[in-house]
Amino acid sequence: MGYLxxxxxxxxxxxxxxxxxxxxxxxxxxLADRSDGYSDVALWWAIAASFTAMSLFAAxxxxxxxxxxxxxxxxxxxxxxxxxxxxxxxxxxxxxxxxLLIQLWQPLKFWLVPPAVKRARVRDAAVRxxxxxxxxxxxxxxxxxxxxxxxEHRAEIVADEPIAEKVPAEVWGEAMADMLAEISEGRxxxxxxxxxxxxxxxxxEHFPRADDxxxxxxxxxxxx
Numbered sequence: 001m002g003y004l005x006x007x008x009x010x011x012x013x014x015x016x017x018x019x020x021x022x023x024x025x026x027x028x029x030x031l032a033d034r035s036d037g038y039s040d041v042a043l044w045w046a047i048a049a050s051f052t053a054m055s056l057f058a059a060x061x062x063x064x065x066x067x068x069x070x071x072x073x074x075x076x077x078x079x080x081x082x083x084x085x086x087x088x089x090x091x092x093x094x095x096x097x098x099x100l101l102i103q104l105w106q107p108l109k110f111w112l113v114p115p116a117v118k119r120a121r122v123r124d125a126a127v128r129x130x131x132x133x134x135x136x137x138x139x140x141x142x143x144x145x146x147x148x149x150x151x152e153h154r155a156e157i158v159a160d161e162p163i164a165e166k167v168p169a170e171v172w173g174e175a176m177a178d179m180l181a182e183i184s185e186g187r188x189x190x191x192x193x194x195x196x197x198x199x200x201x202x203x204x205e206h207f208p209r210a211d212d213x214x215x216x217x218x219x220x221x222x223x224x
Contacts, residue, residue, distance in 0.1 A: 002031075003150060003188060004221070011193050012196065012221040013219045013220045013221060015193035015194075016029060016196050016219040017219045019197055019200025020219070023142075023200060023204040023207050023209050024207045024209050025144055025200070025204075025207045026143045027146060027200065028144070029145075029196060030129050030146070030221075031148050031150070031188075031221060031222070031224070032149045033149075033150055033224070034110075034150070035149040038113050038121075041114075042099075042109060046097070049095045049098070050092040050093070050095045053091050053095040054089075054092040057088050058088065065087075106151070110151050110152070113152075118154060122154040122155075122156055123156055125147070125149065129145060141163075142162060143160045144157065144159045144203065145158045146175075146179075146192070148192065155176055157172040157199065167202055174198055178191075178194040178195060178197075179192060179194050182194050
């Protein structure tokens with residue numbers, strides 16, 4: 001199930017069509033649930049928890065063994081080296097699989113992903129979608145991708161090389177701010193439309209529409 005209804009898709013598609021009326025640029029919009037599964041990050045958290053648990057056991061073995069003695073009825077047990085090693089490994093495995101299990105709850109999993117990792121992977125995903133859907137697919141190489149990733153709460157704007165040469169990345173900041181302001185209020189379609197309109201204004205300044213200009217890329221919003 002997508003994030004937007006058909007009517008909300010139309011809001012974004014109309015915004016793209018209207019923005020392209022004044023520019024030769026082509027705007028592609030992509031709405032993604034997430035940019036990555038972050039399985040490697042989840043694995044590293046599990047490894048870190050396992051290593052920490054075993055390190056604490058190694059540093060304070062008597063504390064752990066005393067607790068085990070209490071669970072076994074309070075009698076002091078003469079632990080062998082093999083038993084202690086087995087306990088350490090068992091504790092590490094328990095922590096490893098336990099941390100992996102709790103990260104099946106998606107809000108926690110994404111909360112544990114460092115912001116820098118999210119930022120990099122959202123950018124990578126946006127570039128991948130751009131290469132597939134917009135890069136060099138227009139006559140004047142004037143494609144722009146507006147990408148929004150919901151789980152990471154991040155957006156990216158990627159432009160073809162001729163646009164990037166004329167428009168510094170900071171210029172897209174206003175489009176990003178207007179878009180995210182609407183989205184933070186729960187108006188997802190309106191936020192995407194606002195970002196599209198701002199991108200269209202920038203493109204119209206540098207790449208005005210020619211008389212023979214044709215629509216080369218679809219105006220519809222793509223949900224992935």
